[in-house]
Amino acid sequence: LIDRIHKTISQLNTFKPEQIDGSEEKEITLQMRDNTASFQGMPYLLYFVLPNLYFHVTTAYDILRHCGVELGKQDFLGQP
Template sequence: MTISMYQASIPVLARALRNLSNVLGKASAHASQRKIKPEVLLATRLYPDMFPLTRQVQIATDMAKGCAGRLADVERPTHADNEATFEELQERIAGTVAFIESISPAQVDGSEEKAISLTIGGRDLSFKGQAYLLNFVIPNVFFHCSTAYAILRHCGVELGKSDFIGSD
C-alpha cells in the first residue's frame, strides 16, 4: 500500500500544530498558576543565538501553511508576525490548521514532482514536491515544535513526551 502526498502532509502537519497548541495551553496555565508574566515565557530562548518561543511558533505555522499552499497551488494566508500573547499564538495556530485542512486530497495528491521554489534567509531553494515535503517541511515543522516544547520544559512547564506526540 502506498501513502499519498496528502496523507503525508496535511494530517501530519495539522496534528503537529494541534499538539503545539496543547503545549502552549499548558504553558499559559503554568504562567497563570505560578504568577509568571506570559511575556517572559514567550520571549524565552534556549540560547542567545536561537529564536524565542514566539518565533518558533510562527515558523512552525509558516512552514505548514507554506507547504499546503505550495503543494495545492493556492494562495497562502499571511501573518504580520506580531503575536505577543498566548491567545494570539493560539489564534495563529487555529487559523493555520483551518487553512491547511481546507485543502483537499485532490489538490495535493500527484504533487510529488511539482517544482517548488522559495527564498529563505536570502537563499533561493528549489525542490520537487515530495522532497520539499519530506526533507524540508516535515523536519522544519518538527524542529520548531520540538524547540518550543524544549523552551517551555526548560521553564518548568510540566510537559511529557505524550504532549509533544499527542494521543490520537
C-alpha cells in the same frame, strides 16, 4: 495560541484533494539569502519542511520545559 491552531486547521480543511494531488512532482523554488533552492514536492516535504517543523516544535517544547511548564513525552507525542 489555541485560537491560531484552530484557525490553521480550519484553513487546511478548505483544501480539496485535487488541489494537492500531484504536488509530489511539483517544482518548488525558495529564495534564500544569497541563493535559491529548488526541490520537487515530495523531497521538499520530507527533507526540508518536516525537519524544520520538528526542530521548531522540539525547541518550543524545550523552552517551555526550561521555563517550568510541566510537559512530558506524551504532551509532545499527543494522545493516542
